[in-house]
């Protein structure tokens with residue numbers, strides 16, 4: 001198939017950032033989206049031009065590294081699919097495809113399609129863990145956990161930390177990401193004791209990083225490649241904020 | 252040089268206990284005066300760094316990723332083993348030990364493997380305490396599944412995302428130590444050299460991947476948890492950025508590289524589809540719990556399938572060859588990986604592969620779907636349900652177990668594996684070889700440690716499924732944090748290590764010099780294209796089957812390719828910027844050197860064992876012929892310089908507890 005790619009370039013020869021157009025004439029529909037970019041990059045290198053910088057690693061939809069907005073959608077138009085798992089058979093011959101970086105104040109662009117998401121790490125550092133040292137654990141089966149709770153916790157825990165929720169949100173809020181971690185840990189007996197403090201600390205850090213507020217638009221859920229539910233946000237608000245309003249810090 | 256594994260005295264099951272109660276400790280106030288560098292934030296590195304931080308050491312951690320959570324461990328699917336015997340099916344520490352030694356085809360060190368089996372149970376406890384959401388039964392207790400090469404159910408899992416959940420557990424513990432100030436995190440920093448001062452590892456040289464800055468970092472000890480080198484084959488199931496640079500640069504500084512030719516080729520991966528392809532996708536081994544592997548018996552059926560005249564579902568049971576069940580009735584579809592891969596290669600070499608180039612076999616879930624469906628219907632009190640209902644119910648059960656894998660398959664192949672069997676083929680997956688380490692997980696360079704897939708230690712010539720996660724976390728949480736004390740106890744009076752001393756300057760210049768050289772070649776070939784060609788050579792001559800003649804010519808080809816690389820490479824851009832092309836270039840340079848060593852190692856080992864199958868050494872039925880008389884040793888290779896022959900050091904393996912037998916899964 002033939003495609004026209006409009007790709008955001010920033011840094012190096014494009015100090016201010018601008019779109020560049022590339023024509024692709026021989027795209028195999030079985031290629032993944034990133035393989036298509038690999039082919040383009042090999043061509044650019046052969047012409048001694050700078051290849052397009054984009055991040056990726058696992059190419060299996062699990063590491064959360066790939067991050068780009070394709071035709072206006074973070075990770076592209078396919079539901080529940082990361083950019084690396086998107087295949088060219090879902091595009092039409094002759095189509096023009098626009099590719100941009102995730103855009104949010106808390107995700108500064110580093111180069112072309114690469115952004116800095118270290119703010120997510122700092123949110124986890126602020127409280128996204130169970131405070132247990134190695135070797136302190138009791139037998140794993142000592143506390144039975146209801147299967148439903150374990151499954152729900154697992155669903156929230158499948159967040160890959162990609163940031164598409166932020167890129168999708170008009171407010172650039174990180175609420176889906178934060179609430180997924182808060183829910184995952186709060187739903188398990190091991191994470192429960194610190195649940196409130198954790199939620200408060202993580203939300204405070206989120207604000208500090210410059211992410212916006214959540215106004216229930218739910219674009220995040222629609223674009224999340226792991227289909228993390230906005231239920232997590234509701235749960236977090238209900239359980240940790242509506243009644244205590246940040247008063248409780250040592251629960 | 253005589254290699255000393257430093258195995259503690261005493262009976263097998265007491266070694267670790269005795270060791271722990273006698274190993275010198277570093278007192279808490281002294282720990283604060285000791286700096287440790289950990290490279291890597293996969294399961295091994297993250298768990299080690301978090302635990303060392305908890306113990307009170309000053310820890311600096313490095314990863315080339317943008318976040319510790321992105322390490323390749325995140326992609327592990329199927330599960331993690333532990334000798335918990337929660338299923339009461341006869342499992343024990345000894346059995347896990349024995350299975351691992353046997354699965355590794357008797358090429359690993361007994362003492363290390365037994366220790367691994369002992370601490371396996373602590374890992375599960377630790378992970379659950381961290382909030383890792385393992386799969387559970389309705390009673391609320393942890394669920395298990397089976398993996399290849401064993402007859403018990405000891406694998407813990409979190410749907411098809413076990414590695415993700417375990418890594419997030421370790422990452423979160425690490426994040427806690429970062430927030431407490433015990434650990435300092437360096438993201439997007441790639442280690443490019445180890446610094447040796449007076450014979451001890453005292454630091455590393457890193458490149459900041461955002462701006463190219465070359466930095467010196469000093470410490471009392473250096474721990475490498477930098478993963479495996481499967482990407483030397485270009486196409487593998489490893490994440491795209493996995494590489495051997497850290498381990499190889501350590502090798503060039505004198506650390507021995509052990510058993511580099513022991514590569515695991517995983518039987519169930521999605522077949523190669525085109526030459527644009529950059530990596531392969533694993534379909535977890537757990538699928539072999541329920542999937543049956545087959546190819547058609549008759550060539551006409553194979554032809555008809557390839558031409559689209561016949562669908563696999565049209566073939567009757569009699570027309571199918573379930574070759575694993577036929578050849579290995581005792582283990583059936585759950586034979587170990589090396590055996591399953593070789594068997595797939597054999598039927599495909601016979602021409603019975605089911606895709607155009609005869610490089611695919613079927614993995615079929617139909618029976619499992621119907622079986623689960625019937626049982627589900629029965630539980631719901633449905634009598635005589637029709638086939639459609641049974642199938643529907645069965646598909647639900649299979650979805651709950653493997654949903655994400657089926658989805659991944661469908662995304663890549665555009666085919667629905669609930670309705671038609673998956674097509675699979677073996678692919679490079681894991682490297683059992685790695686830096687040689689003793690019982691302390693210390694390399695032959697004092698103060699330089701290697702953990703996780705980066706070391707060679709526990710899996711011999713073939714790793715059993717769900718044992719890499721176990722080993723990475725065993726090393727990081729429960730072994731290294733104590734064994735490192737052995738070395739550090741002698742360092743409490745050393746004082747801070749000065750990064751301005753000569754060896755740091757020398758190493759820094761070495762790194763800068765190589766980068767300048769790469770950038771100045773200004774030839775015409777991209778690092779990617781040379782990597783792809785190297786991978787082809789490795790796969791064809793040092794892959795699933797090897798022979799002396801092929802290996803000799805491969806060595807020559809790699810040398811020529813290396814010449815080409817250094818004369819005709821083109822690297823876009825400069826050092827002082829974000830430049831993935833440059834990263835690729837120096838990683839490929841190291842792969843080109845490691846590749847040759849793998850070939851040399853494979854040539855040296857005149858036997859077939861585990862993943863190392865030398866065609867000259869096989870039985871009439873095509874099974875591997877091991878030679879314990881001459882090859883029951885670990886090959887530890889010493890780098891001698893560019894174009895010099897590497898020197899082989901042997902660690903003889905002593906088996907005091909298991910009897911060496913022909914490995915049989917029949």
Ligand SMILES: Cc1cc2nc3c(=O)[nH]c(=O)nc-3n(C[C@H](O)[C@H](O)[C@H](O)COP(=O)(O)OP(=O)(O)OC[C@H]3O[C@@H](n4cnc5c(N)ncnc54)[C@H](O)[C@@H]3O)c2cc1C
Pocket residue numbers: 290291292293294295296313314315316319321322323324325326327328329330331413414440441442443476477478479488489490493494496497533535680681702703704705716717718719720721723
């Ligand atoms: C698709 C797939 C599925 C798997 N499934 C399973 C499974 O179900 N069960 C199982 O037991 N095993 C499984 N494995 C194997 C297992 O995942 C790995 O062996 C294991 O995760 C390796 O962990 P590690 O910590 O040693 O290394 P990695 O996770 O590879 O981490 C390496 C770390 O080192 C860093 N690093 C490397 N070099 C440098 C450098 N030069 N400078 C700075 N940082 C560096 C990287 O950034 C990374 O943080 C699977 C493997 C694959 C490929």
Ligand code: SF4
Pocket residue numbers: 158159160161162163164165166176177180223224225226227228
């Ligand atoms: S919630 Fe979804 S979109 Fe947001 S970081 Fe997690 S996986 Fe990505």
Ligand code: FES
Pocket residue numbers: 055056057058059060061062063064065066082083084085
């Ligand atoms: S590259 Fe890992 S999720 Fe896309």
